[in-house]
Amino acid sequence: MVMTLYHGEPTGPSLTVLAALFESGLEADLRAIDLAMGERHAGVIPLNVETNYSVEGEGPVLVVDGEPLCDSVFIGCFFDDVAPGSGLRPADPYLRWEMMAWCRWVIERLAPGVAALANRAWTTPRLAALDDTAFAALTGRIVAQDLRARWQDTREGTLSDEHRAASEARVHEAAQKIEDRLAERDWIMGDFSLADLESYAWLAPMRELLPTAFEGKPRLAAWLKRVAARPSVRRALMQARTAHPVHGFAPGPEINRWG
Amino acid sequence: MSGDLTLYHWEPNANSGKPMLTLVEKGVAFNSHYIDLLAFDQHKPDYLAINPMGTIPAMVHGGRLMNESTAIMEYVEEAFPGPALMPTDARDRWRVRWWMKYFDQWLGPSLSMLGWNVGIGPKVRERDPEELKAAIDRIPLPERRVAWRKAIYGLFSQEELAESTRRILIGIDLVEKTLAQRPWLACDSYSLADINAFNSAYFLPISQGQHCNDEKTPHIMRWLRAIYARPAVKTTWAMGRTAMAERIKIFEGEEVKTW
Numbered sequence: 001m002v003m004t005l006y007h008g009e010p011t012g013p014s015l016t017v018l019a020a021l022f023e024s025g026l027e028a029d030l031r032a033i034d035l036a037m038g039e040r041h042a043g044v045i046p047l048n049v050e051t052n053y054s055v056e057g058e059g060p061v062l063v064v065d066g067e068p069l070c071d072s073v074f075i076g077c078f079f080d081d082v083a084p085g086s087g088l089r090p091a092d093p094y095l096r097w098e099m100m101a102w103c104r105w106v107i108e109r110l111a112p113g114v115a116a117l118a119n120r121a122w123t124t125p126r127l128a129a130l131d132d133t134a135f136a137a138l139t140g141r142i143v144a145q146d147l148r149a150r151w152q153d154t155r156e157g158t159l160s161d162e163h164r165a166a167s168e169a170r171v172h173e174a175a176q177k178i179e180d181r182l183a184e185r186d187w188i189m190g191d192f193s194l195a196d197l198e199s200y201a202w203l204a205p206m207r208e209l210l211p212t213a214f215e216g217k218p219r220l221a222a223w224l225k226r227v228a229a230r231p232s233v234r235r236a237l238m239q240a241r242t243a244h245p246v247h248g249f250a251p252g253p254e255i256n257r258w259g
Numbered sequence: 260m261s262g263d264l265t266l267y268h269w270e271p272n273a274n275s276g277k278p279m280l281t282l283v284e285k286g287v288a289f290n291s292h293y294i295d296l297l298a299f300d301q302h303k304p305d306y307l308a309i310n311p312m313g314t315i316p317a318m319v320h321g322g323r324l325m326n327e328s329t330a331i332m333e334y335v336e337e338a339f340p341g342p343a344l345m346p347t348d349a350r351d352r353w354r355v356r357w358w359m360k361y362f363d364q365w366l367g368p369s370l371s372m373l374g375w376n377v378g379i380g381p382k383v384r385e386r387d388p389e390e391l392k393a394a395i396d397r398i399p400l401p402e403r404r405v406a407w408r409k410a411i412y413g414l415f416s417q418e419e420l421a422e423s424t425r426r427i428l429i430g431i432d433l434v435e436k437t438l439a440q441r442p443w444l445a446c447d448s449y450s451l452a453d454i455n456a457f458n459s460a461y462f463l464p465i466s467q468g469q470h471c472n473d474e475k476t477p478h479i480m481r482w483l484r485a486i487y488a489r490p491a492v493k494t495t496w497a498m499g500r501t502a503m504a505e506r507i508k509i510f511e512g513e514e515v516k517t518w
Binding site for chain 2: 070108145
């Protein structure tokens with residue numbers, strides 16, 4: 001099995017997948033790309049239906065024997081399926097249910113909120129600096145129309161007060177959810193798992209943009225340090241190529257269309 | 260076995276149908292507890308005492324509550340013996356998860372928006388307005404309250420409805436192309452992805468008959484009929500109590516009402 005991982009800066013979904021790979025002990029050729037400059041669509045990575053229409057948006061792509069895989073939690077499950085005993089998922093079916101339901105909450109509730117705030121703060125200036133021709137060339141290669149529209153919105157910095165408030169509420173909710181969850185346990189599932197990586201990768205970048213969400217939460221603060229200290233996460237952070245890797249977002253999942 | 264396993268579900272349709280059909284396919288006996296979604300039984304105190312989130316479906320096994328229909332499906336697959344509904348190859352398993360998320364988060368919300376707009380919403384609005392208001396006020400999750408208000412009163416904008424239609428047409432195209440390459444949605448064997456998708460897709464030849472039919476989408480029609488032919492589908496659909504469940508007879512060549 002030959003694996004190549006095309007990843008962005010170690011933040012958001014790229015951080016989850018890099019750390020999950022290192023946790024699994026599997027080998028993959030690492031190729032850093034600039035997701036915010038649309039390099040996922042530049043023709044080097046073989047994209048297919050699944051990668052073009054990924055709900056996660058501009059996340060990393062793992063190419064396995066020529067087939068591209070995406071969506072960080074499912075790539076994590078893939079590593080665990082290939083390397084059972086990696087510790088990425090609990091062995092007990094009920095705990096697995098709990099972990100998948102937790103990750104679904106992060107994917108569907110937290111991630112779109114974080115993506116909206118992070119892209120507005122850090123990606124909008126980069127895209128606004130591109131001239132129209134360069135931006136049109138970038139987005140012209142994107143197959144999914146709604147993803148292309150999110151790129152356009154990001155470049156224009158469109159973020160309504162309502163969307164911002166809803167996004168910030170998600171960050172506060174997640175911070176509280178983790179604080180509550182960590183009563184009498186060190187990790188979200190009891191033992192360390194993919195749920196810690198996925199939650200950390202989306203929530204930790206918000207410390208800079210929404211510090212109030214983290215105030216007065218000692219268990220959350222201790223957990224953030226605990227995750228950051230894991231060798232897999234430290235090794236993932238060493239893949240950074242910029243001064244502020246945490247800023248390396250690109251248009252991500254949309255907010256649930258039902259509200 | 261059935262003594263300690265109870266599934267709380269509505270019609271065999273969308274989310275409720277996913278764990279129903281999975282359990283029946285596995286040959287797992289369970290107590291079936293019908294919750295009338297159109298009477299808002301899911302937000303009444305009796306049910307909230309079991310599932311505080313007030314969502315359907317929910318499953319209780321050995322005294323432990325589970326919600327999130329797709330995560331429940333994976334639990335059923337792992338916790339009980341019976342025919343395998345997950346492939347063994349890791350990449351095939353990744354594809355099963357990807358397609359379930361595509362239906363859950365990208366295509367499903369669009370199908371459900373049009374379903375509520377055209378069919379379920381008008382039916383619910385025949386009820387006493389005061390009763391409806393009280394029903395909405397009882398919904399525990401704030402985001403679900405907003406979603407239900409939109410659904411009940413038909414508050415979708417033309418723009419939202421047009422986007423849902425656009426996505427459904429793309430979804431039909433992607434599923435058709437995928438099923439032209441392989442017999443089942445995610446891999447070469449019938450899997451949880453087919454069970455998940457069928458619970459929404461069985462309705463496409465009815466609601467989108469001009470776009471989804473033997474002439475335009477032969478592979479989708481072949482796939483839907485192959486799933487309909489399974490004995491588990493007959494058993495599951497016989498658990499429906501409304502005219503909705505009758506719509507499945509389209510696969511026997513019967514004329515069925517759109518709503």
